Amino acid sequence: MQTSAPLLGEPLPVELMNTVWADRDGLHDALGATATTQAWLRAIAPRADLLTEEDLDALTAADTSHLAERLSRLRAALRRLAAQATGDPRTAASSPVRELDTAVTELNRTAAAVPRWPELVWEAGRAPSRLTRASGQATAAAVSALAQEAVDLFAGPDRLRLRACLAPGCVLYFAKHHSRREWCSTNCGNRARAARHYQRHRASRT
Ligand SMILES: [Zn+2]
Numbered sequence: 001m002q003t004s005a006p007l008l009g010e011p012l013p014v015e016l017m018n019t020v021w022a023d024r025d026g027l028h029d030a031l032g033a034t035a036t037t038q039a040w041l042r043a044i045a046p047r048a049d050l051l052t053e054e055d056l057d058a059l060t061a062a063d064t065s066h067l068a069e070r071l072s073r074l075r076a077a078l079r080r081l082a083a084q085a086t087g088d089p090r091t092a093a094s095s096p097v098r099e100l101d102t103a104v105t106e107l108n109r110t111a112a113a114v115p116r117w118p119e120l121v122w123e124a125g126r127a128p129s130r131l132t133r134a135s136g137q138a139t140a141a142a143v144s145a146l147a148q149e150a151v152d153l154f155a156g157p158d159r160l161r162l163r164a165c166l167a168p169g170c171v172l173y174f175a176k177h178h179s180r181r182e183w184c185s186t187n188c189g190n191r192a193r194a195a196r197h198y199q200r201h202r203a204s205r206t
Pocket of ligand 1: 165166167170171172183184185188
């Protein structure tokens with residue numbers, strides 16, 4: 001199974017925000033069920049600390065549904081914080097979390113839930129490397145790691161690069177790393193240009 005989430009190569013906290021996406025049929029949730037949550041975790045695993053194929057294979061249905069719950073609570077908090085950072089005017093994109101401090105508390109609680117620490121691995125004759133250890137289940141720790149990455153994102157300069165995509169009907173966020181990037185995707189850019197063209201055309205006729 002493949003994730004329905006539009007993975008845009010954004011920082012992982014932004015990819016998590018974008019597991020809520022929209023098309024002509026309305027809003028979709030790429031984490032809505034156990035299987036879809038597994039599919040999303042597998043899709044981001046190569047970019048995430050602590051997410052290995054083996055650990056994902058070992059998850060029970062109960063584990064996965066617990067993870068889905070934590071991820072969706074974290075996502076609601078992140079979307080509230082992103083709305084704050086971007087001055088997001090899109091009502092369709094609004095988070096179920098209303099208060100800013102509720103979102104902050106949720107993010108911090110998730111970041112602290114499963115402690116992680118780096119470990120040095122160095123055997124004679126081999127190159128040293130860094131490993132992340134966790135006090136709980138690795139996959140659960142990965143959710144905490146994702147929350148910690150979000151703390152860094154919102155507390156650091158990347159917050160100022162965060163944008164809400166204002167193409168018609170889009171509910172996604174992206175990090176603007178190129179001055180010319182205005183939309184989350186070329187698809188949204190094309191739709192926004194078409195909408196602008198249509199409006200100009202209609203205005204000139206009336
Ligand atoms: Zn978009």
